[in-house]
Amino acid sequence: MRYEEAGVHIEAKAEALRRAKAQLEATYTPEVLRGLGAFGGLFDAQALKGMRHPVLVATTDGVGTKTLLALEAGDVSGLGFDLVNHSVNDLLAQGAKPLFFLDYLAASRLDEEVLAALLASLAEACRAQGIPLLGGETAEMPGVYREGAWDLAGTLVGVVERDRILGPERVRAGDLLWGLPSSGPHTNGYSLIRKVVAGQDLEAWVPELGETLKEALLRPHRSYLPEFLRLEAARVEVHAIAHITGGGIPENLPRALPEGLGAEVWKGSWPIPSIFTYLQRLGGIPEEEMYRVFNMGLGLILVLPEEEAKEVQALVGGFPVGRVVLGEGVRFL
Amino acid sequence: MRYEEAGVHIEAKAEALRRAKAQLEATYTPEVLRGLGAFGGLFDAQALKGMRHPVLVATTDGVGTKTLLALEAGDVSGLGFDLVNHSVNDLLAQGAKPLFFLDYLAASRLDEEVLAALLASLAEACRAQGIPLLGGETAEMPGVYREGAWDLAGTLVGVVERDRILGPERVRAGDLLWGLPSSGPHTNGYSLIRKVVAGQDLEAWVPELGETLKEALLRPHRSYLPEFLRLEAARVEVHAIAHITGGGIPENLPRALPEGLGAEVWKGSWPIPSIFTYLQRLGGIPEEEMYRVFNMGLGLILVLPEEEAKEVQALVGGFPVGRVVLGEGVRFL
Numbered sequence: 001m002r003y004e005e006a007g008v009h010i011e012a013k014a015e016a017l018r019r020a021k022a023q024l025e026a027t028y029t030p031e032v033l034r035g036l037g038a039f040g041g042l043f044d045a046q047a048l049k050g051m052r053h054p055v056l057v058a059t060t061d062g063v064g065t066k067t068l069l070a071l072e073a074g075d076v077s078g079l080g081f082d083l084v085n086h087s088v089n090d091l092l093a094q095g096a097k098p099l100f101f102l103d104y105l106a107a108s109r110l111d112e113e114v115l116a117a118l119l120a121s122l123a124e125a126c127r128a129q130g131i132p133l134l135g136g137e138t139a140e141m142p143g144v145y146r147e148g149a150w151d152l153a154g155t156l157v158g159v160v161e162r163d164r165i166l167g168p169e170r171v172r173a174g175d176l177l178w179g180l181p182s183s184g185p186h187t188n189g190y191s192l193i194r195k196v197v198a199g200q201d202l203e204a205w206v207p208e209l210g211e212t213l214k215e216a217l218l219r220p221h222r223s224y225l226p227e228f229l230r231l232e233a234a235r236v237e238v239h240a241i242a243h244i245t246g247g248g249i250p251e252n253l254p255r256a257l258p259e260g261l262g263a264e265v266w267k268g269s270w271p272i273p274s275i276f277t278y279l280q281r282l283g284g285i286p287e288e289e290m291y292r293v294f295n296m297g298l299g300l301i302l303v304l305p306e307e308e309a310k311e312v313q314a315l316v317g318g319f320p321v322g323r324v325v326l327g328e329g330v331r332f333l
Numbered sequence: 334m335r336y337e338e339a340g341v342h343i344e345a346k347a348e349a350l351r352r353a354k355a356q357l358e359a360t361y362t363p364e365v366l367r368g369l370g371a372f373g374g375l376f377d378a379q380a381l382k383g384m385r386h387p388v389l390v391a392t393t394d395g396v397g398t399k400t401l402l403a404l405e406a407g408d409v410s411g412l413g414f415d416l417v418n419h420s421v422n423d424l425l426a427q428g429a430k431p432l433f434f435l436d437y438l439a440a441s442r443l444d445e446e447v448l449a450a451l452l453a454s455l456a457e458a459c460r461a462q463g464i465p466l467l468g469g470e471t472a473e474m475p476g477v478y479r480e481g482a483w484d485l486a487g488t489l490v491g492v493v494e495r496d497r498i499l500g501p502e503r504v505r506a507g508d509l510l511w512g513l514p515s516s517g518p519h520t521n522g523y524s525l526i527r528k529v530v531a532g533q534d535l536e537a538w539v540p541e542l543g544e545t546l547k548e549a550l551l552r553p554h555r556s557y558l559p560e561f562l563r564l565e566a567a568r569v570e571v572h573a574i575a576h577i578t579g580g581g582i583p584e585n586l587p588r589a590l591p592e593g594l595g596a597e598v599w600k601g602s603w604p605i606p607s608i609f610t611y612l613q614r615l616g617g618i619p620e621e622e623m624y625r626v627f628n629m630g631l632g633l634i635l636v637l638p639e640e641e642a643k644e645v646q647a648l649v650g651g652f653p654v655g656r657v658v659l660g661e662g663v664r665f666l
Contacts, residue, residue: 033498038500039427041391042498068477100391139486191474285335
């Protein structure tokens with residue numbers, strides 16, 4: 001018996017990695033001392049010595065079952081953006097900026113074409129954010145994954161000055177909640193979405209959406225790094241940031257609030273993208289369930305002093321969507 | 334339709350995380366400013382400012398299909414050690430020491446008991462190595478994973494002084510290869526192992542092994558951090574380190590060698606654990622395939638000047654297993 005007979009194809013993986021090598025290396029910044037092929041990636045951290053008090057920030061995330069929809073629709077080119085941008089937003093929620101990224105790709109069988117496309121998407125997404133892809137792991141696991149299925153996860157490491165960390169400690173009662181629009185469901189709720197759209201033609205133009213389901217559902221998770229940098233450059237005071245992912249506003253907004261403070265969120269104060277109302281109708285999903293699963297049109301919620309609202313609006317757009325109040329949890333008004 | 338009907342159980346995950354909270358937090362060091370529950374973990378990096386020239390090192394790895402064997406055998410308590418220790422060794426190969434770890438757990442359905450056991454194992458493994466578990470992601474993905482299957486991956490970030498980075502640049506022709514014993518197959522070759530032992534009683538005592546298959550096959554990946562620290566404290570000169578993982582000695586040893594240099598490896602110079610010869614016989618696996626898939630008893634190979642051999646032997650044990658020679662690749666003698 002040989003390893004090939006056990007369903008593991010060492011050569012197919014090596015070949016896809018060879019094909020993507022130039023794209024992956026194009027993400028490198030001068031800080032990358034050793035990348036692909038090493039036992040671990042090396043990132044020059046000398047710049048941290050110039051900081052007052054550096055704090056490393058790290059987050060691990062996956063794309064979830066959006067991969068299944070992308071594979072079904074025959075287009076995985078957005079998944080790298082989903083993964084990288086999701087992670088970037090998790091760092092922003094701490095006030096941190098990215099240093100480097102590592103990916104984890106796994107499947108029952110490493111199809112060379114899919115793997116090459118995924119690596120290309122990851123590399124492109126990293127380049128778009130200016131983040132080197134420092135390393136990663138690609139694993140073939142017959143018996144763990146369903147035939148044809150892939151998982152896509154990754155880890156982003158960044159840095160922030162200790163006295164610039166955002167979070168609950170800074171938040172005050174009366175702070176304004178400022179929502180930034182999402183590009184769609186981002187990477188959350190896709191197990192439900194797949195049930196709801198099962199049997200639908202993903203390629204058909206849908207009048208209510210003004211586009212196809214494929215376009216609406218595969219649009220990548222948006223990164224708010226440009227907006228964050230613009231606010232930072234203008235020295236806008238932000239107290240905390242909630243990244244609205246799995247669990248929606250009710251689960252994620254409280255993570256940005258201290259004990260003793262809650263939030264009131266004003267329904268109707270921002271436009272709900274038509275993909276959500278479409279899914280709600282098609283699936284007969286109760287409204288409160290919609291808010292518990294999806295971002296409902298807000299990808300990021302900034303918590304900030306009311307005085308900053310005017311400048312924020314001018315700099316990055318978005319909507320006033322609620323306020324921090326005494327109490328606990330999130331109340332929709 | 335509700336999210337539960339799509340196969341996603343938000344509450345079961347929350348409950349398992351609540352149960353494991355104290356264990357996970359017990360891994361924290363004073364550097365952890367924000368851990369579990371945050372959008373990203375925060376790690377105080379002020380100590381890096383005291384270094385001459387800090388270089389961050391990061392590695393992402395998975396446990397592979399060893400998870401399937403552990404689930405079949407009803408004992409996942411070693412998998413956290415597999416994951417963490419594998420990652421630690423990848424850092425050592427660069428001369429780096431760990432700072433913090435993040436995990437990624439995914440399954441078709443998050444069984445609360447299995448998840449709690451995996452988190453406990455991860456926490457215990459991190460504590461044993463003195464590494465805080467700074468964050469992670471736990472994902473339920475119906476449709477991606479096979480029923481009952483889990484995947485377990487993670488990312489370790491560490492640091493090394495720039496002038497202490499180990500690697501090919503330091504290696505010279507004539508350097509000695511010094512092998513440190515593995516504890517078994519570690520985390521590699523398990524797709525093949527599962528094929529070979531299919532139908533065997535994992536709980537039966539096997540005379541050739543002196544233990545059960547379950548014991549021999551689930552023994553965790555060994556960490557060589559204690560040995561590394563002992564060599565460092567004694568200022569032993571090490572040029573490079575190869576972590577022998579997937580692809581065995583032929584794939585991993587060359588990663589520690591520069592262009593123009595290869596290695597001769599002396600077969601028989603170290604004891605091959607009986608689990609390997611047992612698998613070879615049972616599966617009718619060609620010898621050269623065995624060496625291409627398994628570590629064959631060597632978990633780490635140090636590349637060092639011959640003069641250091643005596644001290645290395647006294648400090649950490651192990652065996653002289655070969656030599657660096659002019660040429661390319663690995664030649665077994």
